[in-house]
Amino acid sequence: MKDLELTLFKYARIVDHYIYERLTGTPEELYKAALHLIKAGGKRLRPAIALLTARMLGGIEAESRAVPLAAAIEVSHNFTLIHDDIMDRDEYRRGVPTVHKIWGESWAILAGDLLHAYAYRFIVFSTDHGMSKGEAHEAMKVLTTAGIKVSRGQAYDLMFENRWDVTPVDYLDMVYHKTGAMMEASAKLGAIAARASNEVVELMGQYGNLLGVAFQVRDDYLGVFGDPKKTGKPIYNDVRRGKKTLLVLLTLSAADERDKELLMRVLDPRSEKSEEEVVRAAELMKKYNADVEAMRIATAYAEKAKEILRELRDVADPSARDILSFMADYAVTREK
Amino acid sequence: MKDLELTLFKYARIVDHYIYERLTGTPEELYKAALHLIKAGGKRLRPAIALLTARMLGGIEAESRAVPLAAAIEVSHNFTLIHDDIMDRDEYRRGVPTVHKIWGESWAILAGDLLHAYAYRFIVFSTDHGMSKGEAHEAMKVLTTAGIKVSRGQAYDLMFENRWDVTPVDYLDMVYHKTGAMMEASAKLGAIAARASNEVVELMGQYGNLLGVAFQVRDDYLGVFGDPKKTGKPIYNDVRRGKKTLLVLLTLSAADERDKELLMRVLDPRSEKSEEEVVRAAELMKKYNADVEAMRIATAYAEKAKEILRELRDVADPSARDILSFMADYAVTREK
Numbered sequence: 008m009k010d011l012e013l014t015l016f017k018y019a020r021i022v023d024h025y026i027y028e029r030l031t032g033t034p035e036e037l038y039k040a041a042l043h044l045i046k047a048g049g050k051r052l053r054p055a056i057a058l059l060t061a062r063m064l065g066g067i068e069a070e071s072r073a074v075p076l077a078a079a080i081e082v083s084h085n086f087t088l089i090h091d092d093i094m095d096r097d098e099y100r101r102g103v104p105t106v107h108k109i110w111g112e113s114w115a116i117l118a119g120d121l122l123h124a125y126a127y128r129f130i131v132f133s134t135d136h137g138m139s140k141g142e143a144h145e146a147m148k149v150l151t152t153a154g155i156k157v158s159r160g161q162a163y164d165l166m167f168e169n170r171w172d173v174t175p176v177d178y179l180d181m182v183y184h185k186t187g188a189m190m191e192a193s194a195k196l197g198a199i200a201a202r203a204s205n206e207v208v209e210l211m212g213q214y215g216n217l218l219g220v221a222f223q224v225r226d227d228y229l230g231v232f233g234d235p236k237k238t239g240k241p242i243y244n245d246v247r248r249g250k251k252t253l254l255v256l257l258t259l260s261a262a263d264e265r266d267k268e269l270l271m272r273v274l275d276p277r278s279e280k281s282e283e284e285v286v287r288a289a290e291l292m293k294k295y296n297a298d299v300e301a302m303r304i305a306t307a308y309a310e311k312a313k314e315i316l317r318e319l320r321d322v323a324d325p326s327a328r329d330i331l332s333f334m335a336d337y338a339v340t341r342e343k
Numbered sequence: 344m345k346d347l348e349l350t351l352f353k354y355a356r357i358v359d360h361y362i363y364e365r366l367t368g369t370p371e372e373l374y375k376a377a378l379h380l381i382k383a384g385g386k387r388l389r390p391a392i393a394l395l396t397a398r399m400l401g402g403i404e405a406e407s408r409a410v411p412l413a414a415a416i417e418v419s420h421n422f423t424l425i426h427d428d429i430m431d432r433d434e435y436r437r438g439v440p441t442v443h444k445i446w447g448e449s450w451a452i453l454a455g456d457l458l459h460a461y462a463y464r465f466i467v468f469s470t471d472h473g474m475s476k477g478e479a480h481e482a483m484k485v486l487t488t489a490g491i492k493v494s495r496g497q498a499y500d501l502m503f504e505n506r507w508d509v510t511p512v513d514y515l516d517m518v519y520h521k522t523g524a525m526m527e528a529s530a531k532l533g534a535i536a537a538r539a540s541n542e543v544v545e546l547m548g549q550y551g552n553l554l555g556v557a558f559q560v561r562d563d564y565l566g567v568f569g570d571p572k573k574t575g576k577p578i579y580n581d582v583r584r585g586k587k588t589l590l591v592l593l594t595l596s597a598a599d600e601r602d603k604e605l606l607m608r609v610l611d612p613r614s615e616k617s618e619e620e621v622v623r624a625a626e627l628m629k630k631y632n633a634d635v636e637a638m639r640i641a642t643a644y645a646e647k648a649k650e651i652l653r654e655l656r657d658v659a660d661p662s663a664r665d666i667l668s669f670m671a672d673y674a675v676t677r678e679k
């Protein structure tokens with residue numbers, strides 16, 4: 008845990024420095040809004056995946072080449088957070104009010120769009136950091152693919168709120184698009200910076216994708232069973248909004264008619280519900296072991312991610328591999 | 344005029360075909376929302392600038408290489424339209440309801456984000472159309488620069504709504520960012536596809552930028568003095584919303600105290616105003632010759648754009664230059 012924490016801390020400083028140096032301009036208020044969530048904190052997991060993958064496969068030179076790519080991923084991730092917060096009407100994240108809450112929706116849309124453009128801009132800049140134009144082209148392919156998938160995943164997520172026929176498979180596919188795709192891109196970008204073979208780039212993509220799904224299932228778990236003081240997010244928000252998380256889907260498939268009816272009523276975004284009913288809905292998830300089952304699935308994903316790391320031959324820096332492996336454990340055991 | 348019309352028609356077919364073939368996926372509803380405004384029409388001026396510039400400087404091979412870049416520009420332009428319509432609360436464009444009006448704000452945000460990612464994706468694809476990776480890298484530099492400027496320009500536009508100290512120079516700078524930058528990018532992308540020298544790329548950038556500003560001033564003019572049946576947009580919307588257009592700024596600087604007071608009251612976004620007052624505010628612009636003066640400024644920009652075209656040596660296709668020159672005249676004389 009300490010190795011991971013130190014790594015995240017070290018990489019966060021490098022990536023933040025890269026971002027803060029370049030994300031400046033006028034009107035200042037727009038840049039302030041765009042940087043608000045980045046400055047509020049965040050784990051910087053995605054850039055760490057990129058930098059660790061680069062180091063693992065190509066040593067410190069590859070790690071240095073990956074810095075603009077890692078910054079691109081973090082900026083792109085924050086763009087999606089700002090826009091998602093508008094759509095989900097979330098008022099707090101990372102312990103601070105969300106961008107649209109402070110600056111209003113128009114500014115939040117624009118701040119997200121600005122970050123989105125800068126993400127690709129940073130990939131362009133990567134040729135000043137030792138990447139060839141061909142490698143930058145590959146990186147651009149990876150980031151645009153992820154960008155498209157994230158929009159599609161968020162669309163599925165919105166659609167699921169009004170659908171009752173969502174299966175756990177649908178959910179995992181949505182989560183792959185919404186969260187897995189960006190972590191897949193993080194690992195692939197790191198591998199590209201390390202000049203790895205296509206095969207290894209693809210393998211690392213799988214690692215990132217599996218880690219991302221595991222991470223998101225844990226996120227949903229913490230949204231119901233986590234400590235809001237640790238997570239920085241209000242509890243039961245997903246329940247109130249009728250999000251079809253894996254916890255919900257597993258409970259619905261196991262519950263008896265009466266419990267199912269209560270849960271569906273509470274999850275209906277248009278229904279009036281008391282705080283007591285929201286708590287009862289959350290308790291139903293425990294009653295039907297959805298918490299245990301969801302974490303069992305998340306852990307299986309994390310284990311597969313670790314398996315991929317073990318498959319890799321000729322690793323330049325085994326200690327980076329150890330941290331990436333630990334990151335998979337962390338994804339499903341973390342409290343925040 | 345007929346040459347321009349035929350060119351726009353021919354290029355629109357090529358670019359639309361390129362876009363429709365590639366902009367497909369699930370959920371279908373998201374792609375439908377993303378394509379809604381593109382399918383509703385539009386002049387396809389930006390892709391035409393890219394394709395004409397490429398043909399003028401490099402003949403039909405360059406024109407063919409520029410197709411993905413032209414598609415990228417059109418898709419990027421439509422992303423900004425979808426998001427701007429949310430911010431401006433516009434309900435109609437191109438004679439149809441706007442995306443957020445049909446699908447709601449969340450879907451409109453997502454549809455715009457999807458198009459934004461596809462714009463860069465199409466630049467990546469350009470290497471399948473004869474562009475080298477180095478050229479694609481240059482193209483990416485141009486499109487990311489424009490994307491950042493457009494967000495900044497829109498932010499200035501929003502800020503101006505609540506400011507009374509905006510000068511015509513501030514306005515023209517805002518318009519350069521909001522509209523000029525994307526037309527600048529269109530012309531530059533065409534020049535890059537033609538393998539033109541840096542100097543010619545920059546010159547064509549200036550042509551696009553001047554054309555864009557001329558075009559936008561005419562747009563503001565048509566918003567007040569145009570025929571809504573031709574423009575497809577409701578009349579006086581900018582007045583009602585308190586947009587600080589060049590017409591407004593010129594009127595404010597020339598009006599006597601009483602007229603100024605009326606105009607400022609009508610333009611205040613928070614004020615209650617009758618339709619009659621809105622009409623009177625528009626009439627004030629004619630009274631103080633702001634209509635004539637604004638079009639004089641727009642025409643000066645268009646003339647400068649034409650001058651740049653005349654400066655070019657070694658033009659591969661002079662007929663393309665004639666059409667680009669005519670486009671500058673069209674920008675400031677068009678009725679829709």
